[in-house]
Amino acid sequence: MNKDYSYFLSIIGAALFLIFLASFQVSFINSSFLNLNLFLTLILYLVLTRNDSKALIFAWLGGILLSLSYFPNFGINSLVLLILTAILIILYKTVFLTLKTESILLISIIGVALYHFLNWLLTNGKFGFYFASREILTELILTALILLIIFKIKTQNAQKFT
Numbered sequence: 422m423n424k425d426y427s428y429f430l431s432i433i434g435a436a437l438f439l440i441f442l443a444s445f446q447v448s449f450i451n452s453s454f455l456n457l458n459l460f461l462t463l464i465l466y467l468v469l470t471r472n473d474s475k476a477l478i479f480a481w482l483g484g485i486l487l488s489l490s491y492f493p494n495f496g497i498n499s500l501v502l503l504i505l506t507a508i509l510i511i512l513y514k515t516v517f518l519t520l521k522t523e524s525i526l527l528i529s530i531i532g533v534a535l536y537h538f539l540n541w542l543l544t545n546g547k548f549g550f551y552f553a554s555r556e557i558l559t560e561l562i563l564t565a566l567i568l569l570i571i572f573k574i575k576t577q578n579a580q581k582f583t
Contacts, residue, residue: 439479443486456556457563458536460487464502465532465568468509469520480506494544501539508535525572529565533557 446459460483467476484499509532517524537557 436482439482439486443483443489446487447490456560458560460484460502461505461532461536462564462567464506465509465529465564466571468506468513468532469525469528469568469572471513473510476506476510477503497540497543501536501543504539505532505536520572522569525568526565529568530561533561533564 442459442463450457450459460479463483464476464480467473467479480502481499484502485496488495488498509528512531513524513528517528534557
């Protein structure tokens with residue numbers, strides 16, 4: 422019986438975390454000068470730590486939660502994140518065999534670029550200077566920096582406890 426409660430509480434905790442993350446993303450980050458997608462960063466982290474099923478579930482739920490604020494394009498964010506997650510999982514399992522700084526940087530670059538390309542392809546698809554913006558470059562740098570910091574802290578804590 423105790424195991425059932427812990428499983429139920431972990432599901433509730435994950436749902437509350439996703440709702441908080443989506444509300445923080447829509448309320449503060451999208452309205453500021455930062456163009457950072459927290460769900461993309463979370464999905465990249467889960468792909469790099471080989472939590473594939475969690476990455477797919479969080480991509481789907483995160484895309485739905487983010488799409489609630491964009492009614493004309495409802496569901497596009499979820500579709501983009503699901504396709505991106507599937508591509509990154511396959512890419513990481515075939516190309517990157519170990520977790521190194523280079524693989525973190527390359528996965529974050531590929532993830533952000535592919536996210537924006539798929540989003541552009543599914544929403545408007547018109548040619549122009551969509552990819553030549555400072556917002557995409559800022560998101561690329563911030564996502565790579567956040568992932569590097571997280572993995573640096575994670576390895577330091579792992580070395581401290583061994």
